[in-house]
Amino acid sequence: MDQELPQKIHAVTEAAGNAPAAPHVVPFDFRKPGQTPGSQIRAIYALKQKFLHRVVSSLSAYLRSGVTAQFLGVDHLPYSEFLRSLPMPTCVVALGMRPYEGNAVLELNPSLTFPIIDILLGGNGKEAPAANREITEIEQNVLDGVFRIVLQALAEAWKDVLPVRLTLESVGKEARLLHAPHEPMVAVSFEIKLEETTGRLNLAVPTEILTMESAEADAPSAPRKAEATEVEQARMLELLGESQLTLEAQLEGPTLRVRDLLELKAGDVLTFEHPVDQPMTGLVNGKRKFTGHIVSTGKKKAFRLD
Numbered sequence: 267m268d269q270e271l272p273q274k275i276h277a278v279t280e281a282a283g284n285a286p287a288a289p290h291v292v293p294f295d296f297r298k299p300g301q302t303p304g305s306q307i308r309a310i311y312a313l314k315q316k317f318l319h320r321v322v323s324s325l326s327a328y329l330r331s332g333v334t335a336q337f338l339g340v341d342h343l344p345y346s347e348f349l350r351s352l353p354m355p356t357c358v359v360a361l362g363m364r365p366y367e368g369n370a371v372l373e374l375n376p377s378l379t380f381p382i383i384d385i386l387l388g389g390n391g392k393e394a395p396a397a398n399r400e401i402t403e404i405e406q407n408v409l410d411g412v413f414r415i416v417l418q419a420l421a422e423a424w425k426d427v428l429p430v431r432l433t434l435e436s437v438g439k440e441a442r443l444l445h446a447p448h449e450p451m452v453a454v455s456f457e458i459k460l461e462e463t464t465g466r467l468n469l470a471v472p473t474e475i476l477t478m479e480s481a482e483a484d485a486p487s488a489p490r491k492a493e494a495t496e497v498e499q500a501r502m503l504e505l506l507g508e509s510q511l512t513l514e515a516q517l518e519g520p521t522l523r524v525r526d527l528l529e530l531k532a533g534d535v536l537t538f539e540h541p542v543d544q545p546m547t548g549l550v551n552g553k554r555k556f557t558g559h560i561v562s563t564g565k566k567k568a569f570r571l572d
Contacts, residue, residue: 310340310424310454317423318456324415329385331461338455338466346447348470353377355400358441359413361420362433366475369435369444371451372416374409375465378458383408391461406437413437416467430475443547443554445472452476514549515560515569545572 314337326333343351348371352358357379361370379401381391386408401409413434421432445451450473458467517540540546548556548569558571 310452313423314454317419320419320422321416324419325412325458328411328415329382329391329460331385331391334459335467336457338457341453341455342473343451343453344447345445345449345451345470348451348453348468349441351453352441352468355398357401357409357438358444359437360435360444361417362431362435363471363475364431364433366430368472368475370432370472371441371444371470372413373441373466373468373470374412374416375467377463378460378465378467379405379409381460381463382412385460386411391463401438403438409437410434420469440544450474512549512551513569514552515558516547516549 318335318337322333322335352373353375356376357374359372359374361372363370376398383401383405385391417432417434451470452473454469454471456467456469458465517538520537520539545557545559546569547554548558548571550556556571558569561568561570
Protein backbone atom coordinates (compact mmCIF):
# COMPACT_ATOMS: atom_id res chain seq x y z
CA MET A 267 0.00 0.00 0.00
CA ASP A 268 2.78 2.40 0.93
CA GLN A 269 4.60 1.61 -2.36
CA GLU A 270 1.51 2.28 -4.49
CA LEU A 271 0.88 5.72 -2.99
CA PRO A 272 4.02 7.46 -4.37
CA GLN A 273 3.29 5.95 -7.80
CA LYS A 274 -0.22 7.40 -7.77
CA ILE A 275 1.05 10.80 -6.68
CA HIS A 276 3.67 10.69 -9.45
CA ALA A 277 1.00 9.81 -12.01
CA VAL A 278 -1.25 12.67 -10.89
CA THR A 279 1.70 15.06 -11.10
CA GLU A 280 2.48 13.99 -14.66
CA ALA A 281 -1.16 14.40 -15.67
CA ALA A 282 -1.23 17.90 -14.23
CA GLY A 283 1.97 18.75 -16.06
CA ASN A 284 0.41 17.78 -19.38
CA ALA A 285 -2.72 19.89 -18.78
CA PRO A 286 -3.24 22.63 -21.37
CA ALA A 287 -2.07 26.09 -20.37
CA ALA A 288 -4.68 28.59 -19.32
CA PRO A 289 -5.81 30.83 -22.22
CA HIS A 290 -4.14 34.23 -22.45
CA VAL A 291 -6.65 36.89 -21.46
CA VAL A 292 -6.30 40.32 -23.03
CA PRO A 293 -8.13 43.21 -21.29
CA PHE A 294 -10.56 45.11 -23.54
CA ASP A 295 -11.43 48.71 -22.79
CA PHE A 296 -14.98 49.34 -24.06
CA ARG A 297 -14.35 53.09 -23.83
CA LYS A 298 -11.84 52.71 -26.68
CA PRO A 299 -13.65 50.60 -29.25
CA GLY A 300 -10.92 50.84 -31.89
CA GLN A 301 -13.36 50.49 -34.80
CA THR A 302 -11.20 52.24 -37.37
CA PRO A 303 -9.78 49.83 -39.99
CA GLY A 304 -6.06 49.22 -39.76
CA SER A 305 -5.58 50.28 -43.38
CA GLN A 306 -6.82 53.78 -42.57
CA ILE A 307 -4.60 54.09 -39.49
CA ARG A 308 -1.57 52.94 -41.48
CA ALA A 309 -2.37 55.50 -44.17
CA ILE A 310 -2.55 58.25 -41.54
CA TYR A 311 0.88 57.29 -40.23
CA ALA A 312 2.27 57.19 -43.78
CA LEU A 313 1.01 60.67 -44.72
CA LYS A 314 1.91 62.50 -41.51
CA GLN A 315 5.23 63.65 -42.96
CA LYS A 316 3.49 65.30 -45.91
CA PHE A 317 1.29 67.31 -43.55
CA LEU A 318 4.21 68.28 -41.30
CA HIS A 319 6.31 69.51 -44.23
CA ARG A 320 3.42 71.54 -45.65
CA VAL A 321 2.29 73.12 -42.39
CA VAL A 322 5.83 73.95 -41.22
CA SER A 323 6.83 75.64 -44.48
CA SER A 324 3.54 77.55 -44.78
CA LEU A 325 3.45 78.74 -41.15
CA SER A 326 7.11 79.76 -41.22
CA ALA A 327 6.48 81.94 -44.25
CA TYR A 328 3.20 83.33 -42.90
CA LEU A 329 4.56 84.18 -39.44
CA ARG A 330 8.08 85.02 -40.64
CA SER A 331 9.34 83.00 -37.73
CA GLY A 332 11.03 79.65 -37.19
CA VAL A 333 8.51 76.79 -36.89
CA THR A 334 9.20 73.10 -36.33
CA ALA A 335 6.75 70.23 -35.77
CA GLN A 336 6.69 66.54 -34.98
CA PHE A 337 4.11 63.78 -35.00
CA LEU A 338 3.09 62.47 -31.56
CA GLY A 339 0.65 59.67 -32.33
CA VAL A 340 -2.85 58.39 -33.16
CA ASP A 341 -5.38 57.16 -30.61
CA HIS A 342 -8.95 55.82 -30.43
CA LEU A 343 -11.06 57.37 -27.71
CA PRO A 344 -14.55 58.70 -26.94
CA TYR A 345 -15.15 62.37 -27.65
CA SER A 346 -15.54 63.15 -23.93
CA GLU A 347 -12.10 61.69 -23.24
CA PHE A 348 -10.62 63.72 -26.09
CA LEU A 349 -12.05 66.89 -24.54
CA ARG A 350 -10.63 65.97 -21.13
CA SER A 351 -7.17 65.70 -22.68
CA LEU A 352 -7.30 69.33 -23.85
CA PRO A 353 -6.28 72.36 -21.78
CA MET A 354 -9.18 74.56 -20.74
CA PRO A 355 -9.87 77.16 -21.91
CA THR A 356 -8.51 76.52 -25.39
CA CYS A 357 -9.22 77.34 -29.03
CA VAL A 358 -11.43 74.79 -30.83
CA VAL A 359 -12.28 74.89 -34.54
CA ALA A 360 -15.09 72.88 -36.19
CA LEU A 361 -14.21 71.57 -39.65
CA GLY A 362 -16.87 70.51 -42.15
CA MET A 363 -16.20 67.22 -43.98
CA ARG A 364 -18.30 67.19 -47.13
CA PRO A 365 -19.91 65.03 -48.48
CA TYR A 366 -20.21 63.45 -45.02
CA GLU A 367 -22.26 64.87 -42.18
CA GLY A 368 -20.55 65.79 -38.95
CA ASN A 369 -17.42 67.71 -38.08
CA ALA A 370 -13.80 67.11 -37.39
CA VAL A 371 -12.48 69.05 -34.40
CA LEU A 372 -9.20 70.96 -34.53
CA GLU A 373 -7.64 72.30 -31.33
CA LEU A 374 -4.65 74.62 -30.97
CA ASN A 375 -3.16 74.93 -27.49
CA PRO A 376 -3.25 78.37 -25.81
CA SER A 377 0.53 78.14 -25.44
CA LEU A 378 0.62 78.60 -29.25
CA THR A 379 -2.43 80.76 -29.99
CA PHE A 380 -1.39 83.76 -27.91
CA PRO A 381 2.25 83.89 -29.15
CA ILE A 382 0.95 83.58 -32.72
CA ILE A 383 -1.51 86.44 -32.14
CA ASP A 384 1.33 88.49 -30.66
CA ILE A 385 3.48 87.90 -33.76
CA LEU A 386 0.66 88.73 -36.17
CA LEU A 387 0.03 91.99 -34.29
CA GLY A 388 3.68 93.04 -34.57
CA GLY A 389 5.24 91.45 -31.49
CA ASN A 390 8.00 88.87 -31.24
CA GLY A 391 5.86 86.12 -29.68
CA LYS A 392 8.08 85.86 -26.61
CA GLU A 393 6.08 88.21 -24.39
CA ALA A 394 2.56 86.97 -25.11
CA PRO A 395 -0.22 87.84 -22.61
CA ALA A 396 -1.57 85.36 -20.07
CA ALA A 397 -3.20 82.38 -21.79
CA ASN A 398 -5.73 81.43 -19.11
CA ARG A 399 -8.74 82.93 -20.91
CA GLU A 400 -10.91 82.51 -24.00
CA ILE A 401 -9.80 84.23 -27.18
CA THR A 402 -11.88 87.21 -28.24
CA GLU A 403 -13.78 87.60 -31.50
CA ILE A 404 -11.09 89.98 -32.79
CA GLU A 405 -8.39 87.42 -31.95
CA GLN A 406 -10.41 84.77 -33.78
CA ASN A 407 -10.28 86.93 -36.90
CA VAL A 408 -6.53 87.42 -36.44
CA LEU A 409 -6.05 83.64 -36.27
CA ASP A 410 -8.22 82.98 -39.33
CA GLY A 411 -5.22 82.88 -41.69
CA VAL A 412 -3.40 80.38 -39.47
CA PHE A 413 -6.41 78.06 -39.36
CA ARG A 414 -6.77 78.18 -43.13
CA ILE A 415 -3.09 77.28 -43.57
CA VAL A 416 -3.55 74.25 -41.33
CA LEU A 417 -6.75 73.37 -43.21
CA GLN A 418 -5.00 73.48 -46.59
CA ALA A 419 -2.14 71.33 -45.28
CA LEU A 420 -4.62 68.76 -43.92
CA ALA A 421 -6.62 68.69 -47.15
CA GLU A 422 -3.49 68.21 -49.25
CA ALA A 423 -1.95 65.53 -47.02
CA TRP A 424 -5.14 63.57 -46.37
CA LYS A 425 -6.75 63.62 -49.80
CA ASP A 426 -5.66 60.01 -50.44
CA VAL A 427 -6.79 58.85 -46.96
CA LEU A 428 -10.01 60.78 -46.61
CA PRO A 429 -11.19 62.32 -49.92
CA VAL A 430 -13.40 64.99 -48.43
CA ARG A 431 -13.72 68.75 -48.84
CA LEU A 432 -12.64 70.39 -45.59
CA THR A 433 -14.26 73.69 -44.69
CA LEU A 434 -13.84 76.05 -41.75
CA GLU A 435 -17.25 75.92 -40.03
CA SER A 436 -16.73 77.84 -36.78
CA VAL A 437 -14.06 79.06 -34.37
CA GLY A 438 -14.47 79.15 -30.61
CA LYS A 439 -17.81 77.32 -30.60
CA GLU A 440 -18.66 75.39 -27.43
CA ALA A 441 -16.70 72.15 -27.95
CA ARG A 442 -19.18 69.98 -26.02
CA LEU A 443 -21.89 70.69 -28.60
CA LEU A 444 -19.97 69.35 -31.59
CA HIS A 445 -20.30 65.62 -30.79
CA ALA A 446 -22.01 63.28 -28.38
CA PRO A 447 -19.80 62.45 -25.33
CA HIS A 448 -19.45 58.74 -26.18
CA GLU A 449 -18.99 59.11 -29.94
CA PRO A 450 -15.79 57.23 -30.95
CA MET A 451 -13.10 59.41 -32.48
CA VAL A 452 -9.66 59.01 -34.00
CA ALA A 453 -7.37 61.62 -32.45
CA VAL A 454 -4.14 62.71 -34.13
CA SER A 455 -1.65 64.83 -32.18
CA PHE A 456 1.24 67.02 -33.34
CA GLU A 457 3.73 69.06 -31.36
CA ILE A 458 4.58 72.47 -32.81
CA LYS A 459 7.49 74.60 -31.68
CA LEU A 460 7.39 78.32 -32.36
CA GLU A 461 10.63 80.10 -31.43
CA GLU A 462 10.84 79.43 -27.68
CA THR A 463 7.24 78.19 -27.27
CA THR A 464 5.97 74.63 -27.64
CA GLY A 465 2.36 73.45 -27.82
CA ARG A 466 0.10 70.86 -29.38
CA LEU A 467 -2.16 70.76 -32.40
CA ASN A 468 -4.87 68.09 -31.97
CA LEU A 469 -7.28 66.77 -34.58
CA ALA A 470 -10.25 64.48 -33.84
CA VAL A 471 -12.12 62.78 -36.70
CA PRO A 472 -15.30 60.71 -36.17
CA THR A 473 -14.50 57.01 -36.47
CA GLU A 474 -17.71 56.50 -38.43
CA ILE A 475 -16.45 58.58 -41.35
CA LEU A 476 -13.17 56.68 -41.60
CA THR A 477 -15.05 53.39 -41.37
CA MET A 478 -17.48 54.33 -44.14
CA GLU A 479 -14.67 55.48 -46.39
CA SER A 480 -12.73 52.24 -45.81
CA ALA A 481 -15.80 50.12 -46.57
CA GLU A 482 -16.19 51.88 -49.91
CA ALA A 483 -12.50 51.40 -50.70
CA ASP A 484 -12.62 47.67 -49.84
CA ALA A 485 -15.35 47.08 -52.43
CA PRO A 486 -14.02 48.59 -55.69
CA SER A 487 -16.21 46.33 -57.80
CA ALA A 488 -19.40 47.60 -56.21
CA PRO A 489 -21.17 49.93 -58.62
CA ARG A 490 -21.28 53.53 -57.52
CA LYS A 491 -24.67 55.18 -57.77
CA ALA A 492 -24.73 58.02 -60.24
CA GLU A 493 -25.83 61.40 -58.98
CA ALA A 494 -29.56 61.93 -59.15
CA THR A 495 -30.85 64.03 -62.02
CA GLU A 496 -32.77 67.25 -61.37
CA VAL A 497 -36.04 65.44 -62.22
CA GLU A 498 -35.24 62.69 -59.70
CA GLN A 499 -34.32 65.22 -57.04
CA ALA A 500 -37.55 67.15 -57.62
CA ARG A 501 -39.57 63.93 -57.39
CA MET A 502 -37.84 62.95 -54.15
CA LEU A 503 -38.52 66.37 -52.62
CA GLU A 504 -42.15 66.06 -53.64
CA LEU A 505 -42.43 62.68 -51.90
CA LEU A 506 -40.71 63.97 -48.76
CA GLY A 507 -42.59 67.26 -48.68
CA GLU A 508 -45.36 65.95 -46.42
CA SER A 509 -43.02 64.21 -43.99
CA GLN A 510 -43.15 65.34 -40.39
CA LEU A 511 -40.04 66.12 -38.38
CA THR A 512 -39.51 66.94 -34.72
CA LEU A 513 -37.67 70.23 -34.12
CA GLU A 514 -36.27 70.95 -30.67
CA ALA A 515 -34.13 73.73 -29.22
CA GLN A 516 -31.73 72.23 -26.70
CA LEU A 517 -30.58 74.12 -23.64
CA GLU A 518 -27.67 72.61 -21.76
CA GLY A 519 -28.60 72.05 -18.12
CA PRO A 520 -26.79 71.22 -14.92
CA THR A 521 -25.92 67.75 -13.61
CA LEU A 522 -28.00 66.66 -10.61
CA ARG A 523 -27.70 63.83 -8.16
CA VAL A 524 -30.76 61.58 -7.88
CA ARG A 525 -31.42 62.56 -4.27
CA ASP A 526 -31.33 66.26 -5.21
CA LEU A 527 -33.78 65.60 -8.05
CA LEU A 528 -36.17 63.82 -5.68
CA GLU A 529 -36.04 66.73 -3.25
CA LEU A 530 -37.09 69.33 -5.84
CA LYS A 531 -40.34 71.13 -5.09
CA ALA A 532 -42.43 73.93 -6.54
CA GLY A 533 -40.65 77.26 -6.37
CA ASP A 534 -37.11 75.85 -6.59
CA VAL A 535 -34.83 77.54 -9.14
CA LEU A 536 -32.42 75.60 -11.37
CA THR A 537 -29.47 77.45 -12.90
CA PHE A 538 -28.60 76.32 -16.43
CA GLU A 539 -24.95 76.14 -17.50
CA HIS A 540 -25.68 78.12 -20.64
CA PRO A 541 -24.78 81.82 -21.08
CA VAL A 542 -27.68 83.95 -22.28
CA ASP A 543 -25.81 85.25 -25.33
CA GLN A 544 -24.55 81.82 -26.38
CA PRO A 545 -26.31 80.18 -29.37
CA MET A 546 -28.52 77.20 -28.62
CA THR A 547 -28.55 73.93 -30.54
CA GLY A 548 -31.48 73.08 -32.81
CA LEU A 549 -32.21 69.35 -33.15
CA VAL A 550 -34.08 67.74 -36.04
CA ASN A 551 -35.27 64.27 -35.05
CA GLY A 552 -32.66 64.25 -32.30
CA LYS A 553 -29.71 65.23 -34.52
CA ARG A 554 -27.89 68.58 -34.33
CA LYS A 555 -28.69 70.61 -37.45
CA PHE A 556 -28.86 74.31 -36.53
CA THR A 557 -27.75 76.93 -34.07
CA GLY A 558 -29.90 79.86 -33.04
CA HIS A 559 -31.37 81.97 -30.25
CA ILE A 560 -34.63 81.97 -28.33
CA VAL A 561 -36.78 85.02 -29.21
CA SER A 562 -40.30 86.23 -28.46
CA THR A 563 -43.01 86.43 -31.09
CA GLY A 564 -46.20 87.80 -29.67
CA LYS A 565 -47.03 85.78 -26.55
CA LYS A 566 -44.99 82.78 -27.64
CA LYS A 567 -41.35 81.85 -27.62
CA ALA A 568 -39.60 81.03 -30.90
CA PHE A 569 -36.26 79.69 -32.12
CA ARG A 570 -34.50 81.97 -34.63
CA LEU A 571 -31.91 80.24 -36.79
CA ASP A 572 -28.51 81.93 -37.03
